[in-house]
Amino acid sequence: MHELAIAEAVIEQVQRELNRAGQRGRVHRVELSIGRLSGVNCDSLRFAFDLLAPGTIVEGAALHINQPAATCVCSACGKRTAIEELVVACPACASEEISIEGGRDLLLQSVDVEGPCESSPPRKS
Amino acid sequence: MRIVAATKILKANDQIAAENRALLASAGVCCVNVVGSPGSGKTTLIEALLKHFAGRISAAVIEGDIAGSIDAERIAALGVPAVQINTDGACHLDAAMIAAALRELDLNGLQLLLIENVGNLVCPASFDLGEHLRIVVLSVSEGDDKAVKYPAVFQSAHALCVTKTDLLPYTNFSLPRITADIHRLNPRARCFEAAALRGEGVAAITEWLTEHLNAAKAGAKASAEK
Numbered sequence: 271m272h273e274l275a276i277a278e279a280v281i282e283q284v285q286r287e288l289n290r291a292g293q294r295g296r297v298h299r300v301e302l303s304i305g306r307l308s309g310v311n312c313d314s315l316r317f318a319f320d321l322l323a324p325g326t327i328v329e330g331a332a333l334h335i336n337q338p339a340a341t342c343v344c345s346a347c348g349k350r351t352a353i354e355e356l357v358v359a360c361p362a363c364a365s366e367e368i369s370i371e372g373g374r375d376l377l378l379q380s381v382d383v384e385g386p387c388e389s390s391p392p393r394k395s
Numbered sequence: 396m397r398i399v400a401a402t403k404i405l406k407a408n409d410q411i412a413a414e415n416r417a418l419l420a421s422a423g424v425c426c427v428n429v430v431g432s433p434g435s436g437k438t439t440l441i442e443a444l445l446k447h448f449a450g451r452i453s454a455a456v457i458e459g460d461i462a463g464s465i466d467a468e469r470i471a472a473l474g475v476p477a478v479q480i481n482t483d484g485a486c487h488l489d490a491a492m493i494a495a496a497l498r499e500l501d502l503n504g505l506q507l508l509l510i511e512n513v514g515n516l517v518c519p520a521s522f523d524l525g526e527h528l529r530i531v532v533l534s535v536s537e538g539d540d541k542a543v544k545y546p547a548v549f550q551s552a553h554a555l556c557v558t559k560t561d562l563l564p565y566t567n568f569s570l571p572r573i574t575a576d577i578h579r580l581n582p583r584a585r586c587f588e589a590a591a592l593r594g595e596g597v598a599a600i601t602e603w604l605t606e607h608l609n610a611a612k613a614g615a616k617a618s619a620e621k
Contacts, residue, residue: 272485272486272487272517272518272521272522274485275485275487275489275518275522276404276405276521279404279405279407279408280404282407283400283402283404283406283407286402286407287398287400287402288398291398293396293398302404307546307547308521308547309517309520309521309547309548310521356543356546356580358543358576358579358580366579368579374547375403376403376404376405376521377400377401377402377403377404378400378401378402378403378404379399379400379401380397380398380399380400380401381397381398381400382396382397382398383396383397383398385396
């Protein structure tokens with residue numbers, strides 16, 4: 271049930287991004303990136319977001335969730351395999367000499383807000 | 396317009412956690428986040444560690460529970476300062492709760508701060524509290540498949556402590572299996588075994604902690620002299 275706390279953090283982070291960009295328009299889309307190995311259940315996160323949204327800046331906003339895969343890197347056969355859930359052996363050669371890269375990030379990717387400059391370029395950080 | 400953020404969702408928590416960690420480090424305090432299921436033996440292990448360190452190491456405990464102060468009372472009975480956090484339903488502690496609890500503690504001269512997280516193998520994994528070390532407690536009656544079933548928390552830990560090992564003859568728990576799984580998931584994690592109620596296996600954990608306590612003290616001294 272920590273998805274409720276994650277959803278709260280999403281809404282707070284959206285507010286910070288709006289403040290930083292000096293935007294006050296209505297938010298109509300929020301895009302998240304929730305890694306496959308992050309331990310966050312996206313159905314629960316959606317449920318929590320919909321529960322919390324009314325009365326906040328994200329009321330009525332569509333929630334879009336990307337779920338990037340992780341990569342299994344095998345030091346025996348050298349293959350890099352995209353994985354959607356944790357593995358303890360290389361899917362290609364079954365070696366256990368592997369390391370797992372990525373798949374754990376919880377990111378607020380973008381916020382679409384009603385504003386004058388529809389075609390503004392991405393902010394460079 | 397589209398605001399491209401690419402910021403961490405838990406950035407606010409992570410920032411407070413970094414402040415907690417810096418505050419504790421400057422005071423020379425080593426902070427340990429103890430996570431595990433309800434009933435895994437977190438409080439009993441903490442009690443055993445405190446008894447072992449009694450009179451030698453200055454320690455304090457932050458207890459996180461959904462409700463009640465049973466655990467803080469158990470710790471206070473040992474004469475150790477304890478702060479109880481009630482999360483009112485939340486399934487994990489977060490960095491802001493710890494920041495508030497730290498204001499209740501005298502960090503002066505403190506060496507070891509143990510934080511007992513809310514009993515849960517899932518949610519605490521995502522929330523950095525500002526600890527220096529994370530220990531996962533797993534009792535033998537929970538089964539030896541838990542590392543593979545709940546990988547995030549085991550991957551985030553510095554050490555695993557298998558508890559209630561005196562019950563091993565009554566379970567099908569395999570120490571070699573859990574050790575092998577941990578080493579695959581998290582090659583750097585230390586593995587300990589303890590029967591904390593009997594005090595068995597506790598010395599090895601205190602030895603490991605003592606190395607970190609000494610390092611925390613030396614780190615604070617070095618930065619104070621700069």
